[in-house]
Amino acid sequence: xxxxxxxxxxxxxxxxxxxxxxxxxxxxxxxxxxxxxxxxxxxxxxxxxxxxxxxxxxxxxxxxxxxxxxxxxxxxxxxxxxxxxxxxxxxxxxxxxxxxxxxxxxxxxxxxxxxxxxxxxxxxxxxxxxxxxxxxxxxxxxxxxxxxxxxxxxxxxxxxxxxxxxxxxxxxxxxxxxxxxxxxxxxxxxxxxxxxxxxxxxxxxxxxxxxxxxxxxxxxxxxxxxxxxxxxxxxxxxxxxxxxxxxxxxxxxxxxxxxxxxxxxxxxxxxxxxxxxxxxxxxxxxxxxxxxxxxxxxx
Amino acid sequence: xxxxxxxxxxxxxxxxxxxxxxxxxxxxxxxxxxxxxxxxxxxxxxxxxxxxxxxxxxxxxxxxxxxxxxxxxxxxxxxxxxxxxxxxxxxxxxxxxxxxxxxxxxxxxxxxxxxxxxxxxxxxxxxxxxxxxxxxxxxxxxxxxxxxxxxxxxxxxxxxxxxxxxxxxxxxxxxxxxxxxxxxxxxxxxxxxxxxxxxxxxxxxxxxxxxxxxxxxxxxxxxxxxxxxxxxxxxxxxxxxxxxxxxxxxxxxxxxxxxxxxxxxxxxxxxxxxxxxxxxxxxxxxxxxxxxxxxxxxx
Numbered sequence: 001x002x003x004x005x006x007x008x009x010x011x012x013x014x015x016x017x018x019x020x021x022x023x024x025x026x027x028x029x030x031x032x033x034x035x036x037x038x039x040x041x042x043x044x045x046x047x048x049x050x051x052x053x054x055x056x057x058x059x060x061x062x063x064x065x066x067x068x069x070x071x072x073x074x075x076x077x078x079x080x081x082x083x084x085x086x087x088x089x090x091x092x093x094x095x096x097x098x099x100x101x102x103x104x105x106x107x108x109x110x111x112x113x114x115x116x117x118x119x120x121x122x123x124x125x126x127x128x129x130x131x132x133x134x135x136x137x138x139x140x141x142x143x144x145x146x147x148x149x150x151x152x153x154x155x156x157x158x159x160x161x162x163x164x165x166x167x168x169x170x171x172x173x174x175x176x177x178x179x180x181x182x183x184x185x186x187x188x189x190x191x192x193x194x195x196x197x198x199x200x201x202x203x204x205x206x207x208x209x210x211x212x213x214x215x216x217x218x219x220x221x222x223x224x225x226x227x228x229x230x231x232x233x234x235x236x237x238x239x240x241x242x243x244x245x246x247x248x249x250x251x252x253x254x255x256x257x258x259x260x261x262x263x264x265x266x267x268x269x270x271x272x273x274x275x276x277x278x279x280x281x282x283x284x285x286x287x288x289x290x291x292x293x294x295x296x297x298x299x
Numbered sequence: 300x301x302x303x304x305x306x307x308x309x310x311x312x313x314x315x316x317x318x319x320x321x322x323x324x325x326x327x328x329x330x331x332x333x334x335x336x337x338x339x340x341x342x343x344x345x346x347x348x349x350x351x352x353x354x355x356x357x358x359x360x361x362x363x364x365x366x367x368x369x370x371x372x373x374x375x376x377x378x379x380x381x382x383x384x385x386x387x388x389x390x391x392x393x394x395x396x397x398x399x400x401x402x403x404x405x406x407x408x409x410x411x412x413x414x415x416x417x418x419x420x421x422x423x424x425x426x427x428x429x430x431x432x433x434x435x436x437x438x439x440x441x442x443x444x445x446x447x448x449x450x451x452x453x454x455x456x457x458x459x460x461x462x463x464x465x466x467x468x469x470x471x472x473x474x475x476x477x478x479x480x481x482x483x484x485x486x487x488x489x490x491x492x493x494x495x496x497x498x499x500x501x502x503x504x505x506x507x508x509x510x511x512x513x514x515x516x517x518x519x520x521x522x523x524x525x526x527x528x529x530x531x532x533x534x535x536x537x538x539x540x541x542x543x544x545x546x547x548x549x550x551x552x553x554x555x556x557x558x559x560x561x562x563x564x565x566x567x568x569x570x571x572x573x574x575x576x577x578x579x580x581x582x583x584x585x586x587x588x589x590x591x592x593x594x595x596x597x598x
Contacts, residue, residue: 017480086480087480088480181316181385181386181387182521182522182523182524182525183521184521184522184523185523202504205501205504205505206504206516206518208521210521214594215521215595216595216596216598217505217518217519217521217595217596218596218598219505219516219518219596220516222481222482222483222507222509222514222516223481223483224481224483224484225481226481253598256597256598257598259598260598294598295513296514296515296516297515297516297517297518297596298555299515299517299552299555299556299558299559299593
């Protein structure tokens with residue numbers, strides 16, 4: 001079933017201990033759509049400026065991503081600059097230039113309104129709400145957010161959260177949104193507010209899936225080289241939502257496997273800058289790494 | 300088979316968001332011995348002062364821990380004070396008073412020299428070497444260390460590490476000792492130096508077991524309340540070594556299960572100050588929590 005992804009498409013300038021790359025293809029919806037396209041057809045809704053490089057558009061089209069919802073507005077594409085220190089755990093934002101994102105309101109093309117699966121990638125929660133007003137009874141709505149929005153618009157973030165079926169975000173954001181140190185307590189607070197499930201990503205330490213009655217812990221794959229963590233969370237969400245879009249029922253085992261597919265996609269994503277590793281990815285690689293995760297935790 | 304444990308016995312003053320406790324029973328060998336006694340008979344070698352409270356000695360004896368190697372020297376018992384902030388991830392040391400530990404050299408009682416399993420809990424690596432000179436061909440030698448010794452005596456720590464069969468320490472210490480960010484690379488460096496296996500503890504994020512050809516990832520159990528993390532690493536080592544002491548061969552599955560028993564003991568330990576949670580522990584609790592870990596990761 002088709003997945004509708006709404007978020008940012010950006011030109012990133014990233015510096016990690018492995019080097020610096022300027023104006024590379026990035027953005028939450030970009031990483032999500034690209035990684036998700038290995039599992040399900042993706043309809044992308046986002047905005048770029050007139051300066052958006054044709055080769056970046058071509059890269060997305062090559063994966064069959066539907067770009068009818070990728071609006072081109074006069075002006076410059078959204079830009080983000082960030083750097084990672086030695087431990088690669090968190091990006092330090094160097095600059096954010098909203099550019100065409102300023103005054104942007106997502107318009108969901110008529111064909112997309114009946115998408116079965118909706119992923120609200122990390123963007124202004126007001127825009128996430130606007131998307132939800134335009135879609136018609138999707139089977140599943142999954143959403144992400146970030147510390148910036150929790151800091152600036154906590155109440156709007158909560159409004160979005162209440163409308164989600166599944167919230168995916170990271171441990172620091174879970175603690176920031178709920179004020180709970182215990183991730184278990186944080187997840188309980190969220191599940192009480194609306195979502196049936198919460199996925200809390202923990203970077204190199206894996207991810208936790210909380211449902212009303214159970215918890216699942218997915219490991220992080222110990223990697224020799226993490227070249228650039230940018231987009232890891234979006235790739236995670238992509239494997240997760242993409243796998244769910246192929247399944248009929250949201251059973252506990254389906255959800256657990258989806259978390260592992262998310263972890264698989266994130267583990268590939270961080271092995272190179274931008275989409276470089278995902279561009280080389282073959283279907284067989286995904287299944288091979290899935291089995292590595294299985295072996296990693298079995299006892 | 301008997302386990303010989305050498306390390307510190309201390310009076311701790313600990314402050315966490317859940318309260319402050321003064322002069323409670325602590326120390327690396329204390330936590331280890333107490334938790335290990337649920338799996339195997341333990342011979343404890345350490346030193347205390349004349350002020351060591353009889354009720355603390357009685358608590359250890361009650362678990363059948365052999366205290367023939369617990370030397371009483373003139374002076375005061377070793378004291379440590381530490382506090383934990385909101386996130387409970389790392390203790391901030393407030394004070395360390397070596398007291399009777401100054402000038403102490405562990406003497407292994409003749410009866411203990413043929414112990415099958417030796418655990419070198421966190422103490423000065425020079426003392427760890429002295430212990431190894433006194434024991435006779437143990438089946439397995441497992442050791443721990445800490446950031447303090449890596450900082451002060453890195454070469455001596457390496458000397459100890461080379462003589463170990465299994466090194467257990469935490470992620471920050473692994474990075475500090477090896478200079479590698481990637482835990483995988485850090486473990487490879489250690490395995491090249493001598494130990495066949497390395498266990499890297501990651502606090503609430505679980506633990507990784509590295510062998511020459513495989514990696515095992517154990518989850519952290521998401522707990523509602525972590526009251527005091529002091530001794531979690533020692534309790535982990537206790538479940539790990541204690542389980543191994545009951546098994547004939549160090550197969551991959553035995554080692555993996557040992558890591559889970561370590562995680563089980565650590566998860567209990569942090570639920571209360573000092574040994575308070577472990578004092579209430581029943582054998583059935585251990586097996587029940589083992590099954591919770593199994594369920595937590597299965598997919």
